[in-house]
Amino acid sequence: MSLPSSRTKTEASVFDTLIAGHPVLDFANTITGWGSNSLEDHIQSYLDLVVWSVAADVMEPELADILAMKGSLEAEEAAAALENARALRTVLHYIFAAHAQGAEPSADDMEVFEAFWQQSMSAHRLAFVDDHIEIRPAAFTNLTIIADLVTRDAVLLMKDLPKKRLRLCANDACGWLYLVREARHKGRYCGGRKCLNGVTHK
Numbered sequence: 001m002s003l004p005s006s007r008t009k010t011e012a013s014v015f016d017t018l019i020a021g022h023p024v025l026d027f028a029n030t031i032t033g034w035g036s037n038s039l040e041d042h043i044q045s046y047l048d049l050v051v052w053s054v055a056a057d058v059m060e061p062e063l064a065d066i067l068a069m070k071g072s073l074e075a076e077e078a079a080a081a082l083e084n085a086r087a088l089r090t091v092l093h094y095i096f097a098a099h100a101q102g103a104e105p106s107a108d109d110m111e112v113f114e115a116f117w118q119q120s121m122s123a124h125r126l127a128f129v130d131d132h133i134e135i136r137p138a139a140f141t142n143l144t145i146i147a148d149l150v151t152r153d154a155v156l157l158m159k160d161l162p163k164k165r166l167r168l169c170a171n172d173a174c175g176w177l178y179l180v181r182e183a184r185h186k187g188r189y190c191g192g193r194k195c196l197n198g199v200t201h202k
Contacts, residue, residue, distance in 0.1 A: 021179030023056040024154045032101040034175020046078035047072040053146045063140045073196035100168040120151035171195035
């Protein structure tokens with residue numbers, strides 16, 4: 001089973017235009033309208049999640065094909081893995097949005113994220129590769145592997161987050177997160193001088 005080669009215009013805008021500068025932030029950005037009353041979720045199925053993981057270089061296409069096939073055969077497990085990933089995405093948005101605004105994440109959000117971190121670590125193993133140790137998934141066919149990989153990378157990003165380079169789009173209704181190249185960058189919107197979700201800055 002191969003992943004779909006064609007997607008809708010809306011899907012392409014989210015899956016192919018990855019502007020955040022890091023896959024973890026791009027994952028949070030698969031929702032449009034975080035600050036509005038009408039969230040638009042661009043990951044509507046487990047297959048959408050798998051397609052995103054390839055677009056964001058989280059999963060190799062060959063491994064993603066295996067996940068897509070397994071997800072189609074194990075529908076209930078795939079639905080549970082999708083909801084797990086969506087819950088992770090929500091808490092990641094809240095944690096990184098707080099950081100971008102110079103605030104501390106709430107204790108509740110950190111407690112939820114720690115549970116994801118524990119889940120992720122139980123799905124990983126330490127491996128000695130060449131002259132260093134890597135944290136590698138124990139199995140790439142686990143349907144939660146995408147969320148586990150994103151969680152692992154989120155911890156690493158939080159640990160070494162560049163100072164004052166994480167931004168939250170100035171369009172309150174957007175909510176997209178992104179990294180800028182240097183702290184003195186003046187752009188206030190996820191698209192630089194404009195919000196990619198509807199606001200133009202002059």
